[in-house]
Amino acid sequence: MTGIAFRELSPVSFLERAAAVFADRPAVVDGDRRDTYAQLWDRAQRLAGLLAARGVEPGDRVAVLSPNTHLLLEAHYGVPLAGAVLVALNTRLAPSEIAYIVEHSGASLVLLDAEFREVLGEQPIPVIDSESYDDLVDAAEPHRVEVTDERSLLSINYTSGTTGRPKGVMYHHRGAYLQALAMAYHAKLDTSSQYLWTLPMFHTNGWCFPWAVTAAGGVHHCLRKVDPGEIWRAIDAEGITHFCAAPTVLTMLAEHPDARTLDHVLRVFAGGAPPWPALLARMSELGFDIRHLYGLTETFGPAVVCEWQPEWDSADPEHRAWLIARQGIANVVAEPVRVTDPEGNDVPADGRTPGEILLRGNDVMLGYYRDPEATENATLDGWFRSGDLGVRHPDGYVELRDRLKDVIISGGENITSIEVENALTAHPDVLEAAVVAAPHEKWGEVPVAFVSLRERSSAGEAELIDFVRARIAAFKAPKKIVFGELPKTSTGKLQKNVLRAKAVAE
Structure with missing residues (x-):
């Protein structure tokens, strides 16, 4: 039975609140562009109006092909405000792969950064490119479609497709809302946070940080491409306090000529692949506060975090690097992680016995878009099968050992x-x-x-x-x-x- 004051959860509500509470505070830095939260909320509603005026109806899919710019950030709000489904496209894909995803998702319109016009190729649907985008948004009327079911489709994120055609992972409003809160909590985001967009927003909706940073009232610093020199410049000039990155990006930063010991706290969420202990030790020497995490496209990004324990402060550096290289425990909104044998039985928590990592909770996908067979194959008794091999340690922390196929x-x-x-x-x-x-x-x-x-x-x-x-x-x-x-x-x-x-x- 629904309570009298109940409202469906949607991550869009974080921007509505930020516009009221942090109206004049900076929200977006994109080159010379500076927008406040009041301006971001206004632009998101106008983007929804522009989409509606172009024939986008609730439930339609809107594709976006853009690097980490204000266009893609605004789409994380404007598309759902129009009642539509966001399909953020991987800018590194080949034109044939982009064409497949646009067709498979049934996108009715594409928002395009002009740099990627050739990658998009010819499409039989309307395209709004970045050369006219800002003027069109400014001229549009504000629009909003209320979310009537928090488990309705918010976005579709396509997997990399290394073992076949990309699969469309379906995210719901409730999962993105809760995952964003989890990321804000574990990353310790607040109004002083300066978040640098090193992680592609097209990748699992940026681990839900487009909504998490906004929920905390922090500043989004857009970055068109990962350039270690530019990252070091931003750390100095903008006082960057947070970013997310794969281990390879951390390696690039550690080896760059501008690498130095930080003079302020900079928290990094590292994921995408297990970081090796030697790299974590090196980054710690430079003053980076590294938090390792683990997840998949199917789990809204990080479902598991290596939660720091105060007792680890006194551990010797080598042992501490090993402790934080483990994947960890379920994040604050997720269900406890299981590690099971081929028969589905939980393996002993001895740090040695391997098994498949299983995940469950509000931050797990609805399923694969238009692919019920793949959805069924990925589940076991109501749990999502990660396809990853891991062990559970006596303290409950999970350590990834390999992809089963590797x-x-x-x-x-x-x-x-x-x-x-x-x-x-x-x-x-x-x-x-x-x-x-x-x-x-x-x-x-x-x-x-x-x-x-x-x-x-x-x-x-x-x-x-x-x-x-x-x-x-x-x-x-x-x-x-x-x-x-x-x-x-x-x-x-x-x-x-x-x-x-x-x-x-x-």
Whole structure:
């Protein structure tokens, strides 16, 4: 039974509140553009009016192809205010992939940053590009469609599609609202927060930070592309206090000539791939307050956070780096995480017994858009199957060991690529490492490592293999090392599917 004062949850309400409470406070910094929260709320409503005037009706899908600019940030409010569904497109995709997603989602209109006109290609639907966007929004009438069901569709986020066609992950208003609150809470966002958009907003709706920063009354600092020099400049000039990033971005910052010890607290949420302990130790030396987290597109981004415990303050640096490299526990709005064996039984919390990580709660997707078979395959007794292998430690913290598909089975023994990568990146000359399986006549599979070295480093294959053998079981050491730059996705994840193909060809 619905209470007399009940209102459906939607993350759009955070902007409505911010416009009332923080009306004249800065909300958006995008190059020379500076907007207050009152202005952002007005523009979001006018964007909704523009969409309605162009024929967008409640339930329609609106695609957006843009880097991290005010256009994409405003779309996170204006599209749902029109009652429509946001489909933020990955700017790194090929035109054929973009065309597939636009068609599959059934988008009725595209908001486009002019830089990506060729990537979008010809579309049989209306397009509003950034060259006319601001004038059209300013001239539009404010409009708003109320949310009548908090579990209705808010956005569709398409997976990277490394193992087939991208799947459309459906987000609901309730999940985004709660996840945004969780991110604001765990990141300790408030009105003094200066948030830098290093994480693409098209990636799981920016882990729900477009709504989280607004809920806290912080400032959104837009960034068109990830440039370590520009990030260091923003840290100095804008007093950046928060950002989210994949480990590869942290590596770029740590190795940049402008790297220095910070003179103010800067909190970083690191995710997208498990950060190696040596990298976390290096970032801590520079004064970054790193919080590791774990999640998937299907879980609105981070469902698990490595919650800091005060007792860890007294741990030695190496042990502390290992503690914070673990994925952690369920965030404040999520259900407790399970780690289960193939029969669905919970594994012992001994830090050794591996199992699949299962997730459940308000911050789990509705399902895959127009793909009931994939939705069914991803669930087990009401739990979402992550496809990730992990262990649970006695303190309840979960540690990711591998993607199930990335486990290397060599001579009947399981080798997790992350363990080998952590051993390799502990070497002072190693910048990044990725380990995959290569076929072997005798052992079935053996680990092969792809490694990028720091500048002016001279470590060779034999030295690194011996280094790994001194740290972990000898059979887990890579049988071959290939040196060079590692391929990455638009969000900084290592493309192991590309490396697996190379390993087979080597």
